[in-house]
Amino acid sequence: MKLLLVEDEAALRKTVVDALCQNGYVVEVAVSFAQAYEKIKLYRYDCVLVDLTLPDGDGLDLVRALKADCSPAGVLVLTARNGLDDRIKGLDLGADDYLVKPFHLSELNARLRAIIRRRQFQGQHHIVFRDLLVWPELNEVLVRGQPLALTRKEYDLLLYLLANPGRVLTKEAIAEHLCGDQVDAADSLDFIYTHLKNLRKKLQERGADNYIRTLYGVGYKLSAE
Template sequence: MKVLIVEDETPLRLSLLDYLRHDGYVCETAANYQQAHEKIKLYQYDCVLVDLTLPDGNGLDLVRTLKADNSPAGVLILSARDGLDDKIQGLELGADDYLAKPFHLAELNARLRAILRRRQFQGQRHLAFRDLMVWPEQALVLVQEQPVTLTRKEYDLLLFFLTNPNRVLTKEAIAEHIWGDAADMADSFDFIYTHLKNLRKKLQDAGADNYIRTIYGLGYKLMAEE
């Protein structure tokens, strides 16, 4: 899957590049409006990550260009301007999602995956991981071909792990993904642990290994290998 990262801040661009490449995406980058404009005119991408404030132009114009060209690429806006207007305008122009800076890389990845899943009609639409298979369209979870019943929160949690396998997910990133702004108030994240414990138990009862490991002091990780 081919992704274009349009971001003028070099360290952030490199972090995004590194994170997404690690996940098997084919990534290209553009550091300014001019480069980005050339690339979207020349090549096809599955998704474009657009920073709105570029030194030589407005990212919203890139979204306009993509839509004017009837590009099939998904668009995810990244903005440091925490303005509601930008968000509304961006989504009205046809962007698929909007993420305000600063964001968790895992959250970005989850949003990117969701966009790609929605857009790829011909491709495989399920997520598979070892004994696990998830069909997000039907919210169906299978362990060794057998369906497992999960609560809404447990399902969200599992999907977040599946979109970020082999990554340390911090409790903060998990809380923010699942509880949104309300996560701010959680001084302790004990209740994450409760949900996680239930999820682990249900998966193990269905015959899966304990994939979700606690990384001491940092967070949790979905392990690909034993």
């Protein structure tokens, strides 16, 4: 998977690149509008992550350029502005999704996964994790070949964990993923606990290994070992 990250803030760029590389992506970076424009014209990417506020141009113009070229690349808009307006504008222009800064890196992973899945595999994609097999387009989960019935939120939670294997996911990141970023995370921690407990129970009932680790006070982690 080849990604282009357009971000002018060096410190943020480095961290995001690190996180994406850990997840197995090949990441190229562009630090300015001009550089980004050149790269999207010259190369093909699976997904382009565009920061809207660039020193020498508007990130939305990059989205327009990609759409004008009928590029197959997915577009994820990153915005530092108070998102309300840009979200709508970005999505209207054909961006696949948006993330408002500051965002959770695990959320970025999940969104990227979803975009790439939608764009590239057209329903042919499945996720395998240890004894788990998930067909996202069919909303089907199999544990050791046995179908597993999950509620909508439990299923979303599982997909989120699967998008971030081996990463520590904070409770807040999970809460925001499940309830939208407007939800006050402090109010929603108890329901995450409930959902995780139920998900674990269901997995164990089907004989799955216990790969969801609890990191006390911090969050959870889908352990690859």
